[in-house]
Structures are given as structure tokens and as C-alpha cells.
């Protein structure tokens with residue numbers, strides 16, 4: 001492989017394990033770096049992104065479980081959230097069992113960080 005800086009054709013591939021955290025859930029992935037012997041430049045390899053995404057997908061059920069488990073501590077019942085958001089009953093249970101999309105995960109994250117938004121939403125008259 002060629003170095004993007006000096007063009008030398010002796011990029012050495014190095015791997016190291018990186019730790020990442022998403023909402024207090026830790027997971028690790030393998031970072032792949034190409035290091036140039038000539039100029040010392042190092043660059044991220046495409047494999048890093050792939051490894052990260054795979055590790056994140058693998059950690060996702062734990063993240064979803066933590067976020068949903070925390071709802072009870074926040075005194076937010078699942079039926080209440082489903083009613084306020086206007087989503088089908090037992091949807092949150094479905095997320096727990098079957099997993100959820102990235103968008104649904106973001107929604108859970110927002111509820112986790114700003115539960116007061118649910119109360120605000122609940123106060124908006126229907127049809128608006």
C-alpha cells in the first residue's frame with residue numbers, strides 16, 4: 001500500500017484494540033492503522049470503520065437494554081411513553097426483544113437524557 005503523504009510504497013499495517021463508550025456501555029473494536037516507514041505518517045484504514053460498526057452492532061442490545069431498563073428508574077412507564085410518542089403498544093418491549101433501528105436508539109437516548117420532553121409532548125393538544 002502507498003503512503004498518501006510521501007508516496008512511499010511501504011505502508012505497514014498496525015492493529016490495536018480501542019475502547020469506546022456509548023451511554024456508559026463500553027465496547028471494543030480493532031483499529032487498523034497504516035504507518036509509513038519513510039515519513040512516519042499514519043492513516044486510518046477503512047477496516048477501522050467496518051470494525052467499529054460491527055462492534056457497535058454487537059453492543060447495541062446491551063445499550064438498548066440499559067436505556068429501557070433505566071426508564072423504570074426514571075419512573076417512566078412504557079405504556080406512557082408509547083402513548084405520548086403515538087407509537088404502537090408494546091413497541092418498547094419489541095425493541096428490547098428484537099432490537100431497534102439506529103433512529104429508534106436515538107429516540108431512546110433523547111428520552112434517557114431529556115425525559116421532561118415527554119411531559120412537554122404530552123401537554124401539546126391533540127391534532128397539533
Ligand SMILES: [Zn+2]
Pocket residue numbers: 003004005006007008036037038039040041
Ligand atoms: Zn510516507
